[in-house]
Amino acid sequence: IQRVQNLQSTSSPLWGKMNVSQMVKHCNKPYEVLDLAVPPSPPFLMKWLVRLFFKGAMTNAVEYKHNLPTAPYFVVSDIPDLETEKTLLISNINKLLKLGPTYFEGKIHGTLGKLTAAEWSMMMHKHLDHHLRQFGV
Numbered sequence: 001i002q003r004v005q006n007l008q009s010t011s012s013p014l015w016g017k018m019n020v021s022q023m024v025k026h027c028n029k030p031y032e033v034l035d036l037a038v039p040p041s042p043p044f045l046m047k048w049l050v051r052l053f054f055k056g057a058m059t060n061a062v063e064y065k066h067n068l069p070t071a072p073y074f075v076v077s078d079i080p081d082l083e084t085e086k087t088l089l090i091s092n093i094n095k096l097l098k099l100g101p102t103y104f105e106g107k108i109h110g111t112l113g114k115l116t117a118a119e120w121s122m123m124m125h126k127h128l129d130h131h132l133r134q135f136g137v
Contacts, residue, residue: 001090003137011135015066022076023131024085029074031092055112059119064130
């Protein structure tokens, strides 16, 4: 949360195409998916390929590489208000913490399928950490 609070409108990316407000809105997208009754899901073949080749990389402890492609649902093209998005992200983080691991154990991910609480935790952490490092916080 402190790292999110340290983001400023003048924060510049060390890599990638998003500005800071787009990045924070992008980081809110996975929390939106958690709230959906039916999360967005790619076509069968894409889902199968992602599960086969990328599930491990998305849920292990190895940091994401720079400039990885973004799934269409997670692309942010508008210029959102940074403070609004930061407030929402902090709220989302607190909501995730309040739900706790039992909520996530066995929960279905729209692309990756059934995940353990540890896999959910690592995936959510890695994504947010990746983008906070992108902006030097």
